[in-house]
Amino acid sequence: MTDKIFRINMTDLTTGIEDVPAAWAGHGGRGLTSTVVAAEVEPTCHPLGPKNKLVFAPGLLSGTLAANSGRISVGAKSPLTGTIKEANAGGSGAQFLARCGCKALIIEGQPRNDRWYSLTVTPEGVVINEENEMIGKGNYEVVETVTARLPGKPGIITIGPAGEMRMAAANISVKDPDGGLRSCGRGGLGAVMGSKKIKFIAIDPGDGKVDIADQAKFRDANRAFAKALVDHPVSKALGQYGTNVLVNIINEAGALPTRNFTSGQFDGHDRISGETMHDTIVARGGKPKHNCHPGCVIQCSQIYNDADGKKLTSGFEYESIWAMGADCCIDNLDHIAEADRIMDDIGIDSIETPVAFAVAMEAGVLPFGDGPGVCRILREDVAKGTALGRIIGGGAGAVGRAFGVTRVPTVKNQAIPAYDPRAIKGIGITYATSTQGADHTMGYTIATNILGVGGKIDPLTKEGQVELSRNLQIATAAIDSTGMCLFIAFAALDDQTCLPALIDLINARFGTSLVGDDVVNLGKSILKTERAFNIAAGFTSVDDRLPEFFYTEPLPPHNVVFDFSGEEIDTFWNF
Amino acid sequence: MTDKIFRINMTDLTTGIEDVPAAWAGHGGRGLTSTVVAAEVEPTCHPLGPKNKLVFAPGLLSGTLAANSGRISVGAKSPLTGTIKEANAGGSGAQFLARCGCKALIIEGQPRNDRWYSLTVTPEGVVINEENEMIGKGNYEVVETVTARLPGKPGIITIGPAGEMRMAAANISVKDPDGGLRSCGRGGLGAVMGSKKIKFIAIDPGDGKVDIADQAKFRDANRAFAKALVDHPVSKALGQYGTNVLVNIINEAGALPTRNFTSGQFDGHDRISGETMHDTIVARGGKPKHNCHPGCVIQCSQIYNDADGKKLTSGFEYESIWAMGADCCIDNLDHIAEADRIMDDIGIDSIETPVAFAVAMEAGVLPFGDGPGVCRILREDVAKGTALGRIIGGGAGAVGRAFGVTRVPTVKNQAIPAYDPRAIKGIGITYATSTQGADHTMGYTIATNILGVGGKIDPLTKEGQVELSRNLQIATAAIDSTGMCLFIAFAALDDQTCLPALIDLINARFGTSLVGDDVVNLGKSILKTERAFNIAAGFTSVDDRLPEFFYTEPLPPHNVVFDFSGEEIDTFWNF
Structure with missing residues (x-):
C-alpha cells in the first residue's frame, strides 16, 4: 500500500487521508516530525494552544522485518523547552502505524469543549470517539482495558494523568508486545496530547503490510545488519545488564x-x-x-x-x-x-x-x-x-x-x-547545542568519551569534543529518521559493514539508491530545520549554554568545571 | 557633601565608599541603576546567584526640596523576567539616601552561609549587622520594630517573607513618613534582596544635606514646577480619588x-x-x-x-x-x-x-x-x-x-x-517593547489614548500608537532618572512651563546647563542601555510580542483584537 498522511482536526473533529507531499517523501521518524512541525506550526505559538500540532511518525524502516526498526517518533513544539521537539520510543506503535500505511499522523486544533476523545487508526483511516471511562486512569489500566475492549491486539499510545493535566514533564507511552510501557519521554509531549484532549490512540493494522521494493536485497541486508548489531561488545553488555x-x-x-x-x-x-x-x-x-x-x-x-x-x-x-x-x-x-x-x-x-x-x-x-x-x-x-x-x-x-x-x-x-558535563565534556557540548534542550540521546559522546566506541577522546579535555558532538548529532538525526533504535550506533561506529547494510535496507525498501553522503546530508538538514524553528521561536546562542554552576562549582573527584567559552560552543554550528 | 558610591560585598561582608565614575555622574534613579547593572552584571547570570547585583539609587533631585522628587529606584537582573529591571517607589528612602551622600548603593555577592543580615546606611558609610529577630516577619512589623530599635526616625527598606523565600513576585518595600509601605513592586527584586540575605536596610542621614549649586534659581524653578503640577486637572483628580x-x-x-x-x-x-x-x-x-x-x-x-x-x-x-x-x-x-x-x-x-x-x-x-x-x-x-x-x-x-x-x-x-491592549492599542506597544516586561509605567499611553493629555489618539486605531509609546518611553526613562514621581508627566505633556522648570531644577542643583534635547537623549540612551543588556541576555524581537490570545480572542464590548504585526511593533526601536 502507498503511505499516506493521516490528518486529524480536533477543533472540528474531522479526519482525512492525504497524499504525502514530495518534500516529505524521503523523511521518516524524527526527520518527518521535525519537517512537518517546521512547515506547519507557528514557532511562537503557545505549545498547549490550538496552533500547536502533534505529529506521530514511524521510521523509514518501521513495519518491516529490519532488525531494531520499531521506534516511533512524536514531534511538536515542546511545552517544557519551547523548542521544536522529537521524542521516540519502542513498543509496537511504529510497526502498527506503518502497517496501516500511515507515514505520519498529524493531530491539529483543540476541542472547544471539555470532552475527552480517543483515536482508532486502521488502514482505512482514523475514527474519533468520545472517551469517558479511561479519563483519570493510569497508563497500565488504559493498556489493559483498551486491549480487552478492542478486537485483535491493537497498538496503544496513551497518556496518563500527567498528560491530562498538561504537566510540562508529561510523556507519551507506547504499549510493548507484553503490555509493558515504552516512553516518548522528554519535553512534555504528553501535555500536548492532553491539550488536544486525546487520552489514547489505538492502532489496528489488520492484515496491512509494508511494501518492500526488493525483497531479496532487503533480506540479505537485514542479515548483515543484524549480525553487525549482535556482534558488537556494547550490544552484548546491553543485553546482559541493560543500559544500567x-x-x-x-x-x-x-x-x-x-x-x-x-x-x-x-x-x-x-x-x-x-x-x-x-x-x-x-x-x-x-x-x-x-x-x-x-x-x-x-x-x-x-x-x-x-x-x-x-x-x-x-x-x-x-x-x-x-x-x-x-x-x-x-x-x-x-x-x-x-x-x-x-x-x-x-x-x-x-x-x-x-x-x-x-x-x-x-x-x-x-x-x-x-x-x-x-x-x-x-x-x-x-x-x-x-x-x-x-x-x-x-x-x-x-x-x-x-x-x-x-x-x-x-x-x-x-x-x-x-x-x-564537567567530567565528560563532549556531552556538555551536546547538552548545550542540542535543538531540544539537554538530551544525551541527541549526540551520545559517551560512546567515544567513555566506552571507546568510534575511537577514544579523553572526556576531561576540550580538544575534539565539539567535532565529536557535531558528528554524532548529525548521525543521530539521520538514524532517528529510520525508525532504528539509537543503539545501532555502536555497531555503526565500529563495524564497517553496519552502515552500508542500513543504507541497503532503505534502498531495498523504497527502490532508491542512497549513498552514505545522503545520510549525512539528511542528518545535517534535519538539524538545520530544527534550529531554524528555534531561532524563529526566539532562541539565540545564549540559550546554547550550560547553567552558571557548571562553570563555577568544581565537581569532585576530578574537581573540574565546564570551561568551554560561548564562542567555542558556537563553532558547533559550523557545518 | 560630594556624592559617593556605597558598595557592599555580601560574600565577604565588606563595605566601601568609592568616588563616582565620570560616566555615571549625570545619572540618577533608573538611569543610574540601569547603567550600573549594564556595566557590572553579566547579562546571562542567574538572577538569584552571587553574580547579580542589587542597586539602589535616589534620583538626581532626591533629597532636595524639589516637589515630588522622592522616588527611589532599585535595579538588578530580574528573576521574574530575566531582563534588566528597575522599580521605583516613594517613601523616605530616596531622600534619606541622598542626604547620606549616597548616589548609589551597590550590593553584590552572596553570603556562603545561611545567616541573615541588615544594613545601616549613614553619611559615614554602611555597616552590616547579623539579623535574627526580624527573619520571617512581615514588613509592617519590621518597620515598627526597627523604628523603635534605632535612634531618630530612620528610613527603612525591607523585604517580607516573599523576598526571603525568593519568590519571583517578591517586592521591596520602602517606609513612608507615616509608617506605611511603598513598593518597588515589579519584577521580583525582593527575591534578589533575599538571595543576598538582607532583610532590611536602615538609613539615617543625621544632619546630612544635599548640596545645591544655585539656591535662588532652585527655589524659583521649584515654585514654577510645583505650580504646574498642582494646576493640572489630572493632578486634581488624583488628589481627590487617587489613581483609582x-x-x-x-x-x-x-x-x-x-x-x-x-x-x-x-x-x-x-x-x-x-x-x-x-x-x-x-x-x-x-x-x-x-x-x-x-x-x-x-x-x-x-x-x-x-x-x-x-x-x-x-x-x-x-x-x-x-x-x-x-x-x-x-x-x-x-x-x-x-x-x-x-x-x-x-x-x-x-x-x-x-x-x-x-x-x-x-x-x-x-x-x-x-x-x-x-x-x-x-x-x-x-x-x-x-x-x-x-x-x-x-x-x-x-x-x-x-x-x-x-x-x-x-x-x-x-x-x-x-x-x-486590545482596546487601548498604544499601551500594547508599551507592554510589548518595554525593556522590562509588561509595565504600564514604562510608557503610559493611557494619558493620550484615554485622558486626552498630550493630545488625543484614538485607542482603537493602530495609527500613531508606536510613535506615542516611543515618545513616552523615552520621556519616562528620563523622568525616572530624576527621582520625580511619574505623575509629573501629565503636567509635563500639557503645560509648557513644567519641563523647563524641571530642567532648571537639575541645572540649579548641579550647576549644569542641560537643555531639553539633553533630557530626550538621556531617555534614549537609557532605553538603549537596557535593551543591549537584554539582547546580551538572549532576548530577541520575538520576546517583544503579546501572548497569542490577544491576537485571537476578541475582547468585548468592542470585540477587538491586538492586530499589530511583529514588523510594526519592531519599528518602535527606530530611534
Whole structure:
C-alpha cells in the first residue's frame, strides 16, 4: 500500500487521508516530525494552544522485518523547552502505524469543549470517539482495558494523568508486545496530547503490510545488519545488564551526578548498579533480557520483579535509575523500581521528574535519599495534581523557580541527564547545542568519551569534543529518521559493514539508491530545520549554554568545571 | 557633601565608599541603576546567584526640596523576567539616601552561609549587622520594630517573607513618613534582596544635606514646577480619588480587563471605583488625600480604614484594585483592601499576584470572586511558602505553567496590568517593547489614548500608537532618572512651563546647563542601555510580542483584537 498522511482536526473533529507531499517523501521518524512541525506550526505559538500540532511518525524502516526498526517518533513544539521537539520510543506503535500505511499522523486544533476523545487508526483511516471511562486512569489500566475492549491486539499510545493535566514533564507511552510501557519521554509531549484532549490512540493494522521494493536485497541486508548489531561488545553488555551497566562505569569515570549535581561519584553505586540489578532480577525470577519491540536483536530491556516475584517494571533504564538513585541519593533499587513504575503509570518523564525531585530535596521539600517519600509524593501529589505535584510535574526548572534554587541542572529548561558535563565534556557540548534542550540521546559522546566506541577522546579535555558532538548529532538525526533504535550506533561506529547494510535496507525498501553522503546530508538538514524553528521561536546562542554552576562549582573527584567559552560552543554550528 | 558610591560585598561582608565614575555622574534613579547593572552584571547570570547585583539609587533631585522628587529606584537582573529591571517607589528612602551622600548603593555577592543580615546606611558609610529577630516577619512589623530599635526616625527598606523565600513576585518595600509601605513592586527584586540575605536596610542621614549649586534659581524653578503640577486637572483628580479614579474611566472605555482578560468591562465596577472608595474613606474617618513622601504636591495616596475605622491600607492603587477586583471578579472593596494589606505585609507585587490569582481561578484553584479565599491563600499559603503559595508567588506565568493554562496575560513573564491592549492599542506597544516586561509605567499611553493629555489618539486605531509609546518611553526613562514621581508627566505633556522648570531644577542643583534635547537623549540612551543588556541576555524581537490570545480572542464590548504585526511593533526601536 502507498503511505499516506493521516490528518486529524480536533477543533472540528474531522479526519482525512492525504497524499504525502514530495518534500516529505524521503523523511521518516524524527526527520518527518521535525519537517512537518517546521512547515506547519507557528514557532511562537503557545505549545498547549490550538496552533500547536502533534505529529506521530514511524521510521523509514518501521513495519518491516529490519532488525531494531520499531521506534516511533512524536514531534511538536515542546511545552517544557519551547523548542521544536522529537521524542521516540519502542513498543509496537511504529510497526502498527506503518502497517496501516500511515507515514505520519498529524493531530491539529483543540476541542472547544471539555470532552475527552480517543483515536482508532486502521488502514482505512482514523475514527474519533468520545472517551469517558479511561479519563483519570493510569497508563497500565488504559493498556489493559483498551486491549480487552478492542478486537485483535491493537497498538496503544496513551497518556496518563500527567498528560491530562498538561504537566510540562508529561510523556507519551507506547504499549510493548507484553503490555509493558515504552516512553516518548522528554519535553512534555504528553501535555500536548492532553491539550488536544486525546487520552489514547489505538492502532489496528489488520492484515496491512509494508511494501518492500526488493525483497531479496532487503533480506540479505537485514542479515548483515543484524549480525553487525549482535556482534558488537556494547550490544552484548546491553543485553546482559541493560543500559544500567553504566552506573559503575560512569561512577568510575567520576561523572555520575550525585546529590543534585554536587559530586561525580555516589557511595551507593554498587547497590543500584546493572550488575546488582541483574542478580536481583535473576534471583526473583524476572527477565534480565527482554525486547521492547518485535525484531530487536539487542534486548536491553528486562523485567524487574519485586521481592515477591511480581512484575514491578520493565524498560528500567540507566538514566532513570541514575536520576532517582545517585541524583536523589536513593540507594535502594526496589524504591527506585517502584518510583519508575509509578512514573510510567502517571505518564511522566523518568529523567525530568527525578531530577526535579533532587532539586526539591536541595530546597528541603524532602530529605535526600527518601525513596518512600518520593513514591508517596508521586502517588499523592503528582498523580492527583496537588500544588506540589504540579511543581514537580513541571520539571526541574519549575522546581528551581518555585523554591528559588540556583543549582538547577537544565538546558533550555530540560533536565540534564546522567552524565556530568564537567567530567565528560563532549556531552556538555551536546547538552548545550542540542535543538531540544539537554538530551544525551541527541549526540551520545559517551560512546567515544567513555566506552571507546568510534575511537577514544579523553572526556576531561576540550580538544575534539565539539567535532565529536557535531558528528554524532548529525548521525543521530539521520538514524532517528529510520525508525532504528539509537543503539545501532555502536555497531555503526565500529563495524564497517553496519552502515552500508542500513543504507541497503532503505534502498531495498523504497527502490532508491542512497549513498552514505545522503545520510549525512539528511542528518545535517534535519538539524538545520530544527534550529531554524528555534531561532524563529526566539532562541539565540545564549540559550546554547550550560547553567552558571557548571562553570563555577568544581565537581569532585576530578574537581573540574565546564570551561568551554560561548564562542567555542558556537563553532558547533559550523557545518 | 560630594556624592559617593556605597558598595557592599555580601560574600565577604565588606563595605566601601568609592568616588563616582565620570560616566555615571549625570545619572540618577533608573538611569543610574540601569547603567550600573549594564556595566557590572553579566547579562546571562542567574538572577538569584552571587553574580547579580542589587542597586539602589535616589534620583538626581532626591533629597532636595524639589516637589515630588522622592522616588527611589532599585535595579538588578530580574528573576521574574530575566531582563534588566528597575522599580521605583516613594517613601523616605530616596531622600534619606541622598542626604547620606549616597548616589548609589551597590550590593553584590552572596553570603556562603545561611545567616541573615541588615544594613545601616549613614553619611559615614554602611555597616552590616547579623539579623535574627526580624527573619520571617512581615514588613509592617519590621518597620515598627526597627523604628523603635534605632535612634531618630530612620528610613527603612525591607523585604517580607516573599523576598526571603525568593519568590519571583517578591517586592521591596520602602517606609513612608507615616509608617506605611511603598513598593518597588515589579519584577521580583525582593527575591534578589533575599538571595543576598538582607532583610532590611536602615538609613539615617543625621544632619546630612544635599548640596545645591544655585539656591535662588532652585527655589524659583521649584515654585514654577510645583505650580504646574498642582494646576493640572489630572493632578486634581488624583488628589481627590487617587489613581483609582481610573476604574470607571477604563471600564467606560471597554478596556478594564475582567475575569482573567475575557472581557473589557466589569459589572461590579461601581463597587470598587475611586468614587466609591473616596466616599467609604470619608465615611470611615480615613484620609482621602495623603502623600507618600515629603514634598509631594499631588497626594494621590490615601488611608483606607476598615469598617471599624482602623487603618487597613494606604497607597491603594488603581492597578492593584483592578487586579484583585475586575480581573478576579471581586467586587468588595474591603476584601480587596485586606488582600492589599496582606500583600504589602508579605512583600509581594500587588499587580503580579492578583493577576496570578485570576489565572489560578481560571484553572479552578478557587472560584472567581472569592475575596475571602484570596486572603486565606495569601495568609496560609503565600506567606508560609506552601507549594500553592510558591506557585502563586511565582507570578502569573508560573501559575499558567503549573496548571497548563493558555490564557496567561504576561509579556516577558511579567503580568500585564490594568489596561487591555486590545482596546487601548498604544499601551500594547508599551507592554510589548518595554525593556522590562509588561509595565504600564514604562510608557503610559493611557494619558493620550484615554485622558486626552498630550493630545488625543484614538485607542482603537493602530495609527500613531508606536510613535506615542516611543515618545513616552523615552520621556519616562528620563523622568525616572530624576527621582520625580511619574505623575509629573501629565503636567509635563500639557503645560509648557513644567519641563523647563524641571530642567532648571537639575541645572540649579548641579550647576549644569542641560537643555531639553539633553533630557530626550538621556531617555534614549537609557532605553538603549537596557535593551543591549537584554539582547546580551538572549532576548530577541520575538520576546517583544503579546501572548497569542490577544491576537485571537476578541475582547468585548468592542470585540477587538491586538492586530499589530511583529514588523510594526519592531519599528518602535527606530530611534
